[in-house]
Amino acid sequence: MAFESLSERKFRFALNLLGIMIGCAAVTGLISLTQGMNNEITSQMGILGTSTITVIPGTRLSSMLASSQEGGFMGSSGGSSFNPATTSELDWRDIDILEKMHGIDLVVPGVSGGQGTYIRKGVTFSVSVDGITDRYFEINEADEILEGRELLRSDKAVVIIGYSLAYPFDGEEQYLDVGDRIKLTTKVNKKEKTLSLRVVGILEESGSSIGPGGGDESFMIPLRTYEQFFETGGEYTSIQVKAVDPDFIDQLSDEIEDALEGVSVITSELAMSMVDSILGTVEAVLSGIAGISLLVAGVGIINTMTVSVMERTREIGVLKAIGARSSDVLFMFLSEAVMTGIAGGAMGAVFGFMLSTFVGNYVGVTAEVSLSLGTITLLFAVITCVISGLYPAWRASNLNPVEALRSE
Amino acid sequence: MSSIIETVDLVKEYSQGEKSLRVLKGINMKVEEGDFMAIMGPSGSGKSTLLNMIGALDKPTSGTVLIRGVDISTLSDNQLADLRSKEIGFIFQFFNLISRMKALGNVELPMVIAGVPRRERRERASKLLEMVGLGERMHHRPMELSGGEQQRVAIARALVNDPAVLLCDEVTGNLDSKTGQDIMQLMRNLNNEQGKTFVLITHDPVVAQSTDRLVTLHDGEIIGEKRVW
Numbered sequence: 001m002a003f004e005s006l007s008e009r010k011f012r013f014a015l016n017l018l019g020i021m022i023g024c025a026a027v028t029g030l031i032s033l034t035q036g037m038n039n040e041i042t043s044q045m046g047i048l049g050t051s052t053i054t055v056i057p058g059t060r061l062s063s064m065l066a067s068s069q070e071g072g073f074m075g076s077s078g079g080s081s082f083n084p085a086t087t088s089e090l091d092w093r094d095i096d097i098l099e100k101m102h103g104i105d106l107v108v109p110g111v112s113g114g115q116g117t118y119i120r121k122g123v124t125f126s127v128s129v130d131g132i133t134d135r136y137f138e139i140n141e142a143d144e145i146l147e148g149r150e151l152l153r154s155d156k157a158v159v160i161i162g163y164s165l166a167y168p169f170d171g172e173e174q175y176l177d178v179g180d181r182i183k184l185t186t187k188v189n190k191k192e193k194t195l196s197l198r199v200v201g202i203l204e205e206s207g208s209s210i211g212p213g214g215g216d217e218s219f220m221i222p223l224r225t226y227e228q229f230f231e232t233g234g235e236y237t238s239i240q241v242k243a244v245d246p247d248f249i250d251q252l253s254d255e256i257e258d259a260l261e262g263v264s265v266i267t268s269e270l271a272m273s274m275v276d277s278i279l280g281t282v283e284a285v286l287s288g289i290a291g292i293s294l295l296v297a298g299v300g301i302i303n304t305m306t307v308s309v310m311e312r313t314r315e316i317g318v319l320k321a322i323g324a325r326s327s328d329v330l331f332m333f334l335s336e337a338v339m340t341g342i343a344g345g346a347m348g349a350v351f352g353f354m355l356s357t358f359v360g361n362y363v364g365v366t367a368e369v370s371l372s373l374g375t376i377t378l379l380f381a382v383i384t385c386v387i388s389g390l391y392p393a394w395r396a397s398n399l400n401p402v403e404a405l406r407s408e
Numbered sequence: 409m410s411s412i413i414e415t416v417d418l419v420k421e422y423s424q425g426e427k428s429l430r431v432l433k434g435i436n437m438k439v440e441e442g443d444f445m446a447i448m449g450p451s452g453s454g455k456s457t458l459l460n461m462i463g464a465l466d467k468p469t470s471g472t473v474l475i476r477g478v479d480i481s482t483l484s485d486n487q488l489a490d491l492r493s494k495e496i497g498f499i500f501q502f503f504n505l506i507s508r509m510k511a512l513g514n515v516e517l518p519m520v521i522a523g524v525p526r527r528e529r530r531e532r533a534s535k536l537l538e539m540v541g542l543g544e545r546m547h548h549r550p551m552e553l554s555g556g557e558q559q560r561v562a563i564a565r566a567l568v569n570d571p572a573v574l575l576c577d578e579v580t581g582n583l584d585s586k587t588g589q590d591i592m593q594l595m596r597n598l599n600n601e602q603g604k605t606f607v608l609i610t611h612d613p614v615v616a617q618s619t620d621r622l623v624t625l626h627d628g629e630i631i632g633e634k635r636v637w
Contacts, residue, residue: 318504321465322518322565323493325486401465405504 012304017344019301020381023294024348028377029356030286035368036360038279042272044206051105051246052139053253054266055098055239057089090236094260098241101259103252106242108135111223113237114230116186116195120175125165128218129184131226139240148178148201155222159184160201164216178202184219188231195229197221294380297344298388301337305392309333316396317404330397337389338382345381349374412572412605413439413462417471420457431457433628434471439573439607444599446616447609449625455609456577458625462607463496463575464488476572493522497566501578503558505550505565511537512546515564522569536564540594556587563594567604576608580615592618 090109098107114129137143137150151160159182166176176182176199184195197219206216227234243252253265309316316329353374356367418435421428431454439445439462449455460466461473464480465488473480475495480488492498505514515533524532537546540560542553550558559579566574576595580588592615598604608619616622624632 314504315506318500318506319517319521320489321463321492321498321504322521323489323496323569324521325489327486328489328521402460405465405500 016301016304016340019297020340020344021348023297024345024377024381025352025355026290026293027287028349028352028373030290031283032353032356032367032369032373033360034279034283036365039368040365041275051243053241055256055263058264090239091234094239097259103244103248104241105244106139108133108139108240109236110238111226111232111236116184118182118184130218130220131223132220133223139242144204146202146204151222156225157197158200159197160203160220161199162203162216162218163205166202294384298384301385301388305389309392309396313399313404313407316399317401320401326397330393333393333396334389337385341382341385345378349377411438412441412476414474418461418468418473419470421469431628435630437623442603442605443621444606444619445621446619447623447625448616450611453625454628455625459575459577459609463498464491494569495572497571497574499562499566499574499576499579501581503562505558505561507550510547510549511542511561514561515568518565518569532568536567540564555583556590559591573605573607576606578610
């Protein structure tokens with residue numbers, strides 16, 4: 001019965017459906033995209049390794065968050081100008097302390113935040129530069145060399161480049177190869193400097209620039225070379241520590257924090273929870289915005305159904321005259337709303353997944369397409385529609401049959 | 409003969425702001441099984457209100473309406489709805505068919521509400537449509553039917569749950585006289601052959617004269633009652 005009345009009002013039904021669909025598509029699309037982002041980042045965080053602790057200057061979480069936003073977290077390529085004075089506070093003394101502590105296998109310092117440009121085949125490339133030691137690859141096992149080799153202790157004017165620098169512009173043409181020489185230009189303390197480097201290695205594609213060291217668009221040069229070129233004078237932006245036993249990593253983290261004053265330690269677990277909380281906020285804000293569109297669609301349904309009840313007053317009177325209970329009428333109108341919800345929700349979810357997959361492909365994130373998210377969207381759409389339809393349906397069911405029959 | 413419907417001192421008032429308007433002023437009336445009766449009166453005489461009362465669509469202000477011996481003022485809204493579903497068949501002046509449903513669907517509708525299984529619904533509805541002479545047109549929508557045909561559909565709809573009484577509100581008022589006569593004849597046949605009970609309200613003396621019993625209403629009171637035959 002409800003179905004037949006729907007087909008009569010195809011256009012209005014289609015509009016309602018569209019409203020709900022857009023709302024659902026927005027919610028589903030945004031959530032699946034942020035979940036995909038979360039997966040991506042979590043998997044990249046995984047390469048920190050469960051036995052690795054990263055020590056960075058600054059105290060506690062608040063400063064960690066601040067420094068990661070400034071691009072101080074090793075390897076990130078933010079920050080328009082390089083300002084070594086405020087980001088580096090770790091030095092050889094800290095290395096010394098760490099190397100003497102028990103339960104530590106390996107201590108690897110690193111500097112990041114350097115910026116520079118070079119010209120290759122007529123194109124100017126802008127890169128972020130990290131300073132690393134020959135032990136770097138022992139601790140960052142996920143960074144693998146695609147071509148060439150890792151750093152050697154004796155290396156000076158050499159560079160390991162990120163994948164996207166070797167194969168920029170979607171890899172159509174190789175711009176840099178092992179053995180090539182480039183001139184890196186930067187400004188340090190308002191002075192222009194140039195460094196000649198020879199490419200010795202190309203990193204495998206990692207998918208983004210997040211993570212320790214590397215990143216697809218950065219240079220990794222020997223720590224000493226970095227210090228001389230950027231004039232950082234023995235200060236590090238991070239020290240990576242490998243624990244002997246991953247089970248005692250929390251305890252070790254505490255010990256390090258106590259031993260070195262004014263530092264924060266990041267374990268993969270902590271980093272993940274940080275990412276989770278940031279992305280959680282992003283997700284909440286985005287779905288809140290998307291939720292508003294669902295709300296608007298709900299108001300549209302209230303409107304349409306109220307009009308529909310008014311138009312069908314006489315019909316409701318007839319239904320009651322031939323024996324329909326108020327609850328039958330209520331159910332009839334509500335089932336229209338539920339059908340709008342099911343159809344709109346399902347289409348919206350599908351459309352949302354399509355959208356997030358499409359956008360995800362474009363920005364390089366694999367959108368999370370899950371049945372549970374689709375189901376939740378559907379449920380949410382149905383609930384929205386039922387709530388919106390409740391009042392008009394209640395009004396319809398409570399019409400006095402005599403008056404309803406008399407209406408035109 | 410037992411009374412299907414009986415009213416005792418039936419009063420209905422409508423409040424209009426401060427004042428109340430007394431539409432029915434103590435009606436005592438009986439509808440017997442197998443009756444083919446008319447309630448006649450000018451507009452405003454209260455005949456529609458009376459029809460709503462004996463059709464359990466509305467409750468009296470005072471007095472009682474007994475339908476098959478049950479005082480409707482003691483019933484809940486749901487019980488009233490069920491009573492209408494089983495015992496009452498309404499036929500309206502403007503047919504009041506659901507325009508988007510085919511004739512068959514319209515006739516099935518009261519059975520949908522009453523919870524009759526689909527197969528039985530289809531069977532009963534088709535049979536009734538054939539009986540009212542619409543066997544060929546049951547898959548047409550109301551818009552595709554003439555006024556007389558629409559009223560036949562409405563009669564089939566009213567009959568479908570085999571009610572105790574059919575209440576007809578100016579059923580010929582929207583039809584030309586020839587078609588009106590056909591409809592009257594159809595109802596008369598149903599009364600004669602199947603013993604269906606009919607109460608017609610009308611202001612048309614021709615219609616009134618073709619019934620067995622005539623109750624005349626004026627200004628909320630019965631002013632005359634006679635056997636036509």
